[in-house]
Amino acid sequence: xxxxxxxxxxxxxxxxxxxxxxxxxxxxxxxxxxxxxxxxxxxxxxxxxxxxxxxxxxxxxxxxxxxxxxxxxxxxxxxxxxxxxxxxxxxxxxxxxxxxxxxxxxxxxxxxxx
Amino acid sequence: xxxxxxxxxxxxxxxxxxxxxxxxxxxxxxxxxxxxxxxxxxxxxxxxxxxxxxxxxxxxxxxxxxxxxxxxxxxxxxxxxxxxxxxxxxxxxxxxxxxxxxxxxxxxxxxxxx
Numbered sequence: 001x002x003x004x005x006x007x008x009x010x011x012x013x014x015x016x017x018x019x020x021x022x023x024x025x026x027x028x029x030x031x032x033x034x035x036x037x038x039x040x041x042x043x044x045x046x047x048x049x050x051x052x053x054x055x056x057x058x059x060x061x062x063x064x065x066x067x068x069x070x071x072x073x074x075x076x077x078x079x080x081x082x083x084x085x086x087x088x089x090x091x092x093x094x095x096x097x098x099x100x101x102x103x104x105x106x107x108x109x110x111x112x113x114x
Numbered sequence: 115x116x117x118x119x120x121x122x123x124x125x126x127x128x129x130x131x132x133x134x135x136x137x138x139x140x141x142x143x144x145x146x147x148x149x150x151x152x153x154x155x156x157x158x159x160x161x162x163x164x165x166x167x168x169x170x171x172x173x174x175x176x177x178x179x180x181x182x183x184x185x186x187x188x189x190x191x192x193x194x195x196x197x198x199x200x201x202x203x204x205x206x207x208x209x210x211x212x213x214x215x216x217x218x219x220x221x222x223x224x225x226x227x228x
Contacts, residue, residue: 103160
């Protein structure tokens with residue numbers, strides 16, 4: 001069964017450093033998302049991406065965040081200058097079409113900012 | 115503001131019992147609701163969904179009920195098994211555009227004893 005994959009599974013970084021979280025969505029999917037979950041809190045929407053551009057983003061997704069689909073398979077989330085409060089699980093998700101029945105989530109990357 | 119919340123943070127049941135997990139939502143404009151299961155170290159896994167033009171939907175051992183009058187959503191799991199132990203999240207799609215901009219609830223932990 002196809003699945004969304006994410007690397008690394010755990011990323012530790014120093015405050016102020018840049019990080020890039022990587023995702024490989026399901027191959028025939030066209031809509032891509034990043035969500036995050038701070039430990040013990042809700043899963044929160046960050047951004048949706050379609051046709052090489054952002055379609056929606058939340059208040060969390062400020063200028064320090066960016067997304068990119070650098071090739072036909074990868075979907076990345078970059079945080080330019082990490083803050084302590086960026087520590088969270090970051091989930092990538094993909095969808096085949098708008099208004100389909102469900103997103104498929106990846107296993108997540110745990111980001112720890114020291 | 116928009117919010118999705120849960121009444122019970124932890125639900126403990128015996129194997130074979132039926133489980134009911136509840137969720138309240140506040141956004142009247144939401145037209146699509148989903149239940150996710152999250153096991154430790156994994157991303158959210160789709161269980162069942164329902165659109166606002168329905169009040170009940172059944173899957174394999176699971177049923178989702180939607181009461182739009184009181185903005186309430188519930189997940190019923192029949193004959194609960196130890197493998198059902200996980201955190202369960204309700205989520206609503208607030209995008210209105212078809213993109214999956216989901217607002218998640220805080221989660222209910224289901225513990226199933228053999």
